[in-house]
Amino acid sequence: MNDPIHLFRPHYRTDEVLSEIRECLERGWTGLGFKTLEIEEAWCRFTGLPHAHFVASATSGLHLALRILGRTDGWRPGDEVITTALTFVSTNHVILHEGLVPVFADVDEHLCLDPSSVAERISARTRAVMFVGVGGNTGRLEEVAALCRERGIRLVLDAAHMAGTRLGGRHVGGEADAAVFSFHAVKNLPTADSGMVCLADPGLDREVRQWSWLGIDRDTYTRTHSQAAYRWMYDVPHVGFKAHGNSVMAAMALVGLRYLEEDNARRREIAGWYDEELAEVAGVATIPVPADCESSRHLYQVLVEDRDRVMVELNRREIYPGVHYRLNTEYPMYRDCRGRVPRAVSAASRVISLPMHLGLDREQVHRVVRALVEVTGP
């Protein structure tokens, strides 16, 4: 009997993580504070992005980004956001939370938004585009960014999968008004739950820090460490959210960030093995990564016919891949949204995410491919 091969398996450097967390406990500061500031600075250094705010999750970061861009630009309920239906529901739920209307554009061969489909969906009420870098792939992000600039539309990059993805040698994120990364447990930089919202504009970066802390103008850490006479005093200019990150998650993220390059290199090596072994396999199509994209390789996706049967057969062989994603239009809140997306419909019925995590070795990748050949073959 073979060992099961799972889609994801988070890898933590336990001793290092515990020692970072111990520092929080010994200093008696586990909330927003010294470690959240440290991870924000470290993330800016790593990515080259000018600002970063550590939040409770990428979902919170996406929500904050839309709220702040919308308030700044004066968006009205019913304004439109062009988005993809082939994503985790976080991307689209935040559009609904803000009273905005998701309009679906189709995907391309990278499973990311197709710029020509985005262009077709632009209307007088379009305010933003949500681009998802599926699996770490940049797809045609630069074309979509250029289109947004030309048309005066905001670009939000759902970079949940893109920690460590580079485009043309630079870390992704700078193309967008807001880029939001996930440090959820199964992502490339795993904590338990946290994320980073990176706003291009310095004023909006200052705002997001209030919005993630209930709209309060000075956080508790700054006030506690201030010498001011009225350090207990604060104002509340907005009805904000409780969405900032905490120092325990930041401690985990700081350790993850130290190893992100090394871990992503390993993921790319695993992806290379899949590429090599699948090159000759008829009936299993791989997803191309553009030449100038150094993908984080959060996912390794393929397209097969008769996907649901293939999944059952792989499971029978103790291989447990995933599906990213069910088309969001299959969920009741998106059923009646505008935008025909035939390519996304077809991909959603055929896509499989093969096991991709740091514990995989070449033999296991070989076993996955052999099983795929067996179950997709004539």
Ligand SMILES: Cc1ncc(COP(=O)(O)O)c(C=O)c1O
């Ligand atoms: C494409 C995409 N966007 C957003 C999210 C939300 O991330 P988080 O779990 O950090 O809120 C995820 C998480 O799986 C995701 O896959």
